Amino acid sequence: MPASPNPKNWKAVLLRHETLLLLVLVAEWLFFYWAGTTTNRRGVVVGFGTLDRQFDILRHSCEIGLLALALTPIILTAGIDLSVGSLLGLCAILFGGFWHDRGFSIPVAIVLTLVCGALAGGINAGLITALRLPPLIVTLGTFSLFRGLAEAITRGAVTYTDFPAGFLFIGQERWLGLPTQAWLFLGIAIAIWLLVHRTTFGRSIRAIGYSPEGARYAGLPVTRRLALVYIVAGVISAVAAIIYTARLGQAKADAGMGYELFAITAVVLGGTSIFGGTGSVHGTLLGVAAIAVLRSGLATLPVVIRMNAAEEMSGVLTGALLLVALTASVLPRILASYRHRAGSLSASPSP
Numbered sequence: 164m165p166a167s168p169n170p171k172n173w174k175a176v177l178l179r180h181e182t183l184l185l186l187v188l189v190a191e192w193l194f195f196y197w198a199g200t201t202t203n204r205r206g207v208v209v210g211f212g213t214l215d216r217q218f219d220i221l222r223h224s225c226e227i228g229l230l231a232l233a234l235t236p237i238i239l240t241a242g243i244d245l246s247v248g249s250l251l252g253l254c255a256i257l258f259g260g261f262w263h264d265r266g267f268s269i270p271v272a273i274v275l276t277l278v279c280g281a282l283a284g285g286i287n288a289g290l291i292t293a294l295r296l297p298p299l300i301v302t303l304g305t306f307s308l309f310r311g312l313a314e315a316i317t318r319g320a321v322t323y324t325d326f327p328a329g330f331l332f333i334g335q336e337r338w339l340g341l342p343t344q345a346w347l348f349l350g351i352a353i354a355i356w357l358l359v360h361r362t363t364f365g366r367s368i369r370a371i372g373y374s375p376e377g378a379r380y381a382g383l384p385v386t387r388r389l390a391l392v393y394i395v396a397g398v399i400s401a402v403a404a405i406i407y408t409a410r411l412g413q414a415k416a417d418a419g420m421g422y423e424l425f426a427i428t429a430v431v432l433g434g435t436s437i438f439g440g441t442g443s444v445h446g447t448l449l450g451v452a453a454i455a456v457l458r459s460g461l462a463t464l465p466v467v468i469r470m471n472a473a474e475e476m477s478g479v480l481t482g483a484l485l486l487v488a489l490t491a492s493v494l495p496r497i498l499a500s501y502r503h504r505a506g507s508l509s510a511s512p513s514p
Contacts, residue, residue: 284397372439
Protein backbone atom coordinates (compact mmCIF):
# COMPACT_ATOMS: atom_id res chain seq x y z
CA MET A 164 0.00 0.00 0.00
CA PRO A 165 1.61 3.34 -0.98
CA ALA A 166 2.61 5.61 1.84
CA SER A 167 0.46 8.67 2.33
CA PRO A 168 2.18 12.00 1.68
CA ASN A 169 3.73 13.59 4.73
CA PRO A 170 2.10 16.97 5.46
CA LYS A 171 5.39 18.23 6.91
CA ASN A 172 7.17 17.51 3.63
CA TRP A 173 4.52 19.40 1.66
CA LYS A 174 4.79 22.30 4.09
CA ALA A 175 8.57 22.36 3.72
CA VAL A 176 8.26 22.43 -0.09
CA LEU A 177 5.66 25.21 -0.03
CA LEU A 178 7.77 27.32 2.33
CA ARG A 179 10.98 26.95 0.36
CA HIS A 180 12.45 30.21 -0.85
CA GLU A 181 12.21 29.17 -4.51
CA THR A 182 8.53 28.24 -4.17
CA LEU A 183 7.66 31.56 -2.54
CA LEU A 184 9.64 33.44 -5.20
CA LEU A 185 7.78 31.54 -7.93
CA LEU A 186 4.46 32.63 -6.42
CA VAL A 187 5.70 36.23 -6.27
CA LEU A 188 6.77 35.98 -9.92
CA VAL A 189 3.35 34.71 -11.00
CA ALA A 190 1.61 37.47 -9.03
CA GLU A 191 3.94 40.06 -10.55
CA TRP A 192 3.25 38.82 -14.07
CA LEU A 193 -0.52 38.82 -13.49
CA PHE A 194 -0.41 42.37 -12.10
CA PHE A 195 1.42 43.74 -15.13
CA TYR A 196 -0.84 41.74 -17.44
CA TRP A 197 -3.84 43.41 -15.81
CA ALA A 198 -2.38 46.92 -15.45
CA GLY A 199 -0.15 47.13 -18.52
CA THR A 200 -2.26 45.51 -21.24
CA THR A 201 -4.71 47.61 -23.26
CA THR A 202 -6.57 47.53 -26.57
CA ASN A 203 -5.98 50.28 -29.10
CA ARG A 204 -8.62 51.88 -31.34
CA ARG A 205 -8.23 49.13 -33.92
CA GLY A 206 -9.04 46.47 -31.34
CA VAL A 207 -5.45 45.18 -31.22
CA VAL A 208 -4.05 44.13 -27.84
CA VAL A 209 -0.93 46.13 -26.97
CA GLY A 210 1.33 46.36 -23.93
CA PHE A 211 2.54 43.70 -21.55
CA GLY A 212 0.17 40.91 -22.58
CA THR A 213 1.38 40.57 -26.17
CA LEU A 214 3.53 37.68 -27.37
CA ASP A 215 6.10 40.09 -28.76
CA ARG A 216 6.49 41.63 -25.29
CA GLN A 217 7.18 38.18 -23.80
CA PHE A 218 9.83 37.55 -26.45
CA ASP A 219 11.32 40.95 -25.65
CA ILE A 220 11.54 39.94 -21.99
CA LEU A 221 13.54 36.89 -23.04
CA ARG A 222 15.81 38.94 -25.28
CA HIS A 223 16.50 41.75 -22.82
CA SER A 224 17.04 39.45 -19.82
CA CYS A 225 19.57 37.19 -21.51
CA GLU A 226 22.72 39.22 -20.78
CA ILE A 227 21.75 39.97 -17.18
CA GLY A 228 20.79 36.32 -16.77
CA LEU A 229 24.20 35.19 -17.99
CA LEU A 230 25.95 37.53 -15.57
CA ALA A 231 23.74 36.24 -12.74
CA LEU A 232 24.65 32.65 -13.65
CA ALA A 233 28.33 33.63 -13.59
CA LEU A 234 27.95 35.26 -10.17
CA THR A 235 26.09 32.37 -8.53
CA PRO A 236 29.16 30.10 -8.01
CA ILE A 237 31.21 33.13 -6.92
CA ILE A 238 28.68 34.20 -4.28
CA LEU A 239 28.40 30.57 -3.13
CA THR A 240 32.09 30.84 -2.20
CA ALA A 241 31.28 34.02 -0.20
CA GLY A 242 32.94 36.11 -2.91
CA ILE A 243 31.68 38.86 -5.18
CA ASP A 244 32.48 40.18 -8.65
CA LEU A 245 31.51 43.79 -9.30
CA SER A 246 33.37 43.88 -12.60
CA VAL A 247 31.12 41.68 -14.75
CA GLY A 248 29.16 44.59 -16.23
CA SER A 249 32.32 46.53 -17.07
CA LEU A 250 33.92 43.40 -18.52
CA LEU A 251 30.87 42.98 -20.75
CA GLY A 252 31.48 46.47 -22.11
CA LEU A 253 35.21 45.85 -22.62
CA CYS A 254 34.60 42.52 -24.38
CA ALA A 255 31.99 44.12 -26.65
CA ILE A 256 34.55 46.74 -27.71
CA LEU A 257 37.28 44.14 -28.19
CA PHE A 258 34.96 42.00 -30.30
CA GLY A 259 34.06 44.98 -32.48
CA GLY A 260 37.72 45.90 -32.81
CA PHE A 261 38.82 42.37 -33.72
CA TRP A 262 36.24 42.23 -36.50
CA HIS A 263 36.19 45.83 -37.76
CA ASP A 264 39.75 47.07 -37.19
CA ARG A 265 41.80 43.87 -37.35
CA GLY A 266 39.82 42.21 -40.10
CA PHE A 267 39.25 38.88 -38.34
CA SER A 268 36.25 36.78 -39.28
CA ILE A 269 33.31 36.68 -36.87
CA PRO A 270 34.15 33.16 -35.52
CA VAL A 271 37.78 34.13 -34.89
CA ALA A 272 36.70 37.41 -33.25
CA ILE A 273 34.33 35.46 -30.98
CA VAL A 274 37.10 33.06 -29.90
CA LEU A 275 39.53 35.91 -29.23
CA THR A 276 36.86 37.72 -27.20
CA LEU A 277 36.25 34.63 -25.08
CA VAL A 278 40.00 34.34 -24.47
CA CYS A 279 40.11 37.98 -23.39
CA GLY A 280 37.21 37.35 -21.03
CA ALA A 281 39.08 34.41 -19.50
CA LEU A 282 42.23 36.54 -19.08
CA ALA A 283 40.24 39.31 -17.42
CA GLY A 284 38.68 36.77 -15.07
CA GLY A 285 42.18 35.45 -14.45
CA ILE A 286 43.28 38.91 -13.29
CA ASN A 287 40.55 38.87 -10.65
CA ALA A 288 41.41 35.27 -9.76
CA GLY A 289 45.14 35.98 -9.40
CA LEU A 290 44.70 39.02 -7.18
CA ILE A 291 42.14 37.24 -4.98
CA THR A 292 43.84 33.85 -4.64
CA ALA A 293 47.57 34.62 -4.95
CA LEU A 294 47.65 37.90 -3.04
CA ARG A 295 44.71 37.04 -0.73
CA LEU A 296 43.05 40.39 -1.43
CA PRO A 297 39.33 40.84 -0.62
CA PRO A 298 37.13 40.10 -3.67
CA LEU A 299 35.09 43.26 -3.05
CA ILE A 300 38.16 45.52 -3.30
CA VAL A 301 39.72 43.65 -6.22
CA THR A 302 36.61 43.62 -8.37
CA LEU A 303 35.80 47.22 -7.46
CA GLY A 304 39.19 48.09 -8.91
CA THR A 305 38.72 46.00 -12.06
CA PHE A 306 35.21 47.44 -12.37
CA SER A 307 36.84 50.81 -13.04
CA LEU A 308 39.80 49.31 -14.93
CA PHE A 309 37.73 47.41 -17.51
CA ARG A 310 35.34 50.30 -18.12
CA GLY A 311 38.25 52.70 -18.39
CA LEU A 312 39.98 50.46 -20.93
CA ALA A 313 36.81 50.32 -23.02
CA GLU A 314 36.57 54.11 -22.95
CA ALA A 315 40.26 54.48 -23.78
CA ILE A 316 40.12 52.09 -26.74
CA THR A 317 37.18 53.94 -28.29
CA ARG A 318 38.13 57.39 -26.92
CA GLY A 319 34.52 57.52 -25.77
CA ALA A 320 33.30 58.14 -29.31
CA VAL A 321 33.76 55.03 -31.47
CA THR A 322 30.81 52.67 -31.91
CA TYR A 323 31.23 49.53 -34.00
CA THR A 324 28.27 48.79 -36.29
CA ASP A 325 27.42 47.17 -39.64
CA PHE A 326 27.84 43.60 -38.40
CA PRO A 327 26.88 40.86 -40.89
CA ALA A 328 23.31 39.52 -40.87
CA GLY A 329 24.48 36.03 -39.93
CA PHE A 330 25.91 37.36 -36.68
CA LEU A 331 22.90 39.58 -35.91
CA PHE A 332 20.71 36.47 -36.18
CA ILE A 333 22.02 35.49 -32.72
CA GLY A 334 20.45 38.50 -31.07
CA GLN A 335 17.57 39.63 -33.27
CA GLU A 336 15.90 36.60 -34.81
CA ARG A 337 14.07 33.49 -33.64
CA TRP A 338 15.01 29.85 -33.90
CA LEU A 339 12.49 27.06 -33.27
CA GLY A 340 9.95 29.63 -32.14
CA LEU A 341 12.07 31.36 -29.51
CA PRO A 342 14.63 34.19 -29.66
CA THR A 343 17.94 32.63 -30.70
CA GLN A 344 19.86 33.87 -27.66
CA ALA A 345 17.33 32.15 -25.40
CA TRP A 346 18.65 28.78 -26.58
CA LEU A 347 22.24 29.84 -25.85
CA PHE A 348 21.19 31.05 -22.42
CA LEU A 349 19.34 27.79 -21.74
CA GLY A 350 22.41 25.73 -22.66
CA ILE A 351 24.69 27.74 -20.35
CA ALA A 352 22.09 27.65 -17.56
CA ILE A 353 21.89 23.84 -17.75
CA ALA A 354 25.69 23.59 -17.73
CA ILE A 355 26.02 25.84 -14.65
CA TRP A 356 23.18 24.00 -12.89
CA LEU A 357 24.87 20.64 -13.45
CA LEU A 358 28.21 22.07 -12.34
CA VAL A 359 26.82 23.50 -9.11
CA HIS A 360 24.28 20.81 -8.17
CA ARG A 361 25.56 17.56 -9.64
CA THR A 362 29.36 17.60 -9.34
CA THR A 363 31.98 17.46 -6.62
CA PHE A 364 33.04 20.92 -7.80
CA GLY A 365 29.66 22.31 -6.75
CA ARG A 366 29.89 20.65 -3.35
CA SER A 367 33.41 21.98 -2.87
CA ILE A 368 32.50 25.61 -3.57
CA ARG A 369 29.67 25.35 -1.05
CA ALA A 370 32.15 24.02 1.49
CA ILE A 371 34.48 26.93 0.72
CA GLY A 372 31.59 29.33 1.26
CA TYR A 373 30.82 27.81 4.66
CA SER A 374 34.44 27.76 5.83
CA PRO A 375 37.50 28.29 3.61
CA GLU A 376 39.90 27.13 6.31
CA GLY A 377 37.78 24.07 7.02
CA ALA A 378 37.78 23.27 3.30
CA ARG A 379 41.58 23.51 3.23
CA TYR A 380 41.90 21.18 6.21
CA ALA A 381 39.57 18.76 4.38
CA GLY A 382 42.06 18.65 1.50
CA LEU A 383 40.04 20.66 -1.03
CA PRO A 384 42.03 22.68 -3.60
CA VAL A 385 40.56 25.98 -2.42
CA THR A 386 42.86 28.21 -4.46
CA ARG A 387 42.17 26.41 -7.74
CA ARG A 388 38.43 26.30 -7.11
CA LEU A 389 38.27 30.02 -6.36
CA ALA A 390 40.39 30.86 -9.39
CA LEU A 391 38.19 28.76 -11.65
CA VAL A 392 34.91 30.44 -10.66
CA TYR A 393 36.31 33.88 -11.48
CA ILE A 394 37.75 32.71 -14.80
CA VAL A 395 34.41 31.11 -15.72
CA ALA A 396 32.71 34.39 -14.83
CA GLY A 397 35.04 36.17 -17.23
CA VAL A 398 34.21 33.78 -20.07
CA ILE A 399 30.46 34.07 -19.47
CA SER A 400 30.75 37.86 -19.38
CA ALA A 401 32.39 37.66 -22.82
CA VAL A 402 29.52 35.50 -24.08
CA ALA A 403 27.06 38.08 -22.73
CA ALA A 404 29.01 40.80 -24.57
CA ILE A 405 28.73 38.95 -27.87
CA ILE A 406 24.98 38.43 -27.41
CA TYR A 407 24.54 42.08 -26.37
CA THR A 408 26.35 43.23 -29.52
CA ALA A 409 24.24 40.94 -31.72
CA ARG A 410 21.01 42.15 -30.11
CA LEU A 411 21.72 45.86 -30.54
CA GLY A 412 23.80 45.55 -33.70
CA GLN A 413 26.51 47.72 -32.21
CA ALA A 414 29.42 47.57 -29.78
CA LYS A 415 30.02 50.58 -27.56
CA ALA A 416 32.01 51.37 -24.43
CA ASP A 417 28.98 51.85 -22.14
CA ALA A 418 27.58 48.39 -22.90
CA GLY A 419 26.42 46.58 -19.78
CA MET A 420 26.59 49.65 -17.56
CA GLY A 421 24.76 48.91 -14.30
CA TYR A 422 24.18 45.26 -15.20
CA GLU A 423 26.20 44.07 -12.19
CA LEU A 424 23.54 45.52 -9.87
CA PHE A 425 20.73 43.65 -11.63
CA ALA A 426 22.78 40.42 -11.70
CA ILE A 427 23.70 40.55 -8.00
CA THR A 428 20.10 41.36 -7.11
CA ALA A 429 18.87 38.36 -9.12
CA VAL A 430 21.30 36.01 -7.34
CA VAL A 431 20.50 37.25 -3.83
CA LEU A 432 16.78 37.48 -4.58
CA GLY A 433 16.96 33.86 -5.76
CA GLY A 434 18.06 32.74 -2.30
CA THR A 435 21.84 32.56 -2.58
CA SER A 436 23.34 33.81 0.68
CA ILE A 437 25.77 36.70 0.34
CA PHE A 438 27.75 34.98 3.11
CA GLY A 439 28.26 31.91 0.91
CA GLY A 440 27.50 28.23 1.27
CA THR A 441 23.80 28.18 0.38
CA GLY A 442 21.89 28.90 -2.79
CA SER A 443 20.75 27.40 -6.07
CA VAL A 444 20.98 28.07 -9.78
CA HIS A 445 17.23 27.59 -10.25
CA GLY A 446 16.66 30.22 -7.57
CA THR A 447 18.90 32.58 -9.54
CA LEU A 448 16.87 31.91 -12.69
CA LEU A 449 13.67 32.80 -10.82
CA GLY A 450 15.36 35.98 -9.58
CA VAL A 451 16.35 36.88 -13.15
CA ALA A 452 12.77 36.29 -14.31
CA ALA A 453 11.35 38.45 -11.51
CA ILE A 454 13.65 41.36 -12.38
CA ALA A 455 13.04 40.96 -16.14
CA VAL A 456 9.25 41.03 -15.68
CA LEU A 457 9.58 44.03 -13.35
CA ARG A 458 11.72 46.03 -15.81
CA SER A 459 9.52 45.19 -18.79
CA GLY A 460 6.24 45.59 -16.95
CA LEU A 461 7.08 49.04 -15.62
CA ALA A 462 7.54 50.28 -19.18
CA THR A 463 3.91 49.33 -19.96
CA LEU A 464 2.23 51.04 -17.00
CA PRO A 465 0.32 54.16 -18.13
CA VAL A 466 1.46 56.24 -15.14
CA VAL A 467 5.12 55.39 -15.74
CA ILE A 468 4.75 56.12 -19.46
CA ARG A 469 3.29 59.56 -18.70
CA MET A 470 6.19 60.29 -16.34
CA ASN A 471 8.73 58.87 -18.81
CA ALA A 472 10.51 57.30 -15.84
CA ALA A 473 10.70 53.58 -16.62
CA GLU A 474 14.51 53.37 -16.26
CA GLU A 475 14.55 55.42 -13.07
CA MET A 476 11.73 53.41 -11.50
CA SER A 477 13.46 50.18 -12.52
CA GLY A 478 16.68 51.27 -10.80
CA VAL A 479 14.89 52.35 -7.63
CA LEU A 480 12.84 49.16 -7.32
CA THR A 481 15.84 46.95 -8.13
CA GLY A 482 17.86 48.64 -5.39
CA ALA A 483 14.96 48.21 -2.98
CA LEU A 484 14.68 44.52 -3.93
CA LEU A 485 18.39 44.04 -3.26
CA LEU A 486 18.09 45.62 0.20
CA VAL A 487 15.04 43.49 1.02
CA ALA A 488 16.78 40.32 -0.17
CA LEU A 489 19.93 41.12 1.83
CA THR A 490 17.86 41.85 4.92
CA ALA A 491 15.95 38.59 4.52
CA SER A 492 19.23 36.66 4.26
CA VAL A 493 20.63 38.29 7.41
CA LEU A 494 17.51 38.02 9.60
CA PRO A 495 17.81 34.25 10.33
CA ARG A 496 21.35 34.79 11.66
CA ILE A 497 20.25 37.73 13.80
CA LEU A 498 17.28 35.79 15.20
CA ALA A 499 19.43 32.71 15.87
CA SER A 500 22.00 34.86 17.68
CA TYR A 501 19.25 36.55 19.70
CA ARG A 502 17.71 33.20 20.70
CA HIS A 503 21.17 31.90 21.67
CA ARG A 504 21.83 34.91 23.91
CA ALA A 505 18.35 34.69 25.40
CA GLY A 506 18.87 30.99 26.11
CA SER A 507 22.26 31.65 27.70
CA LEU A 508 20.80 34.34 29.96
CA SER A 509 17.92 32.15 31.05
CA ALA A 510 20.24 29.21 31.74
CA SER A 511 22.71 31.26 33.80
CA PRO A 512 22.13 30.98 37.58
CA SER A 513 20.65 34.01 39.26
CA PRO A 514 22.83 35.73 41.91
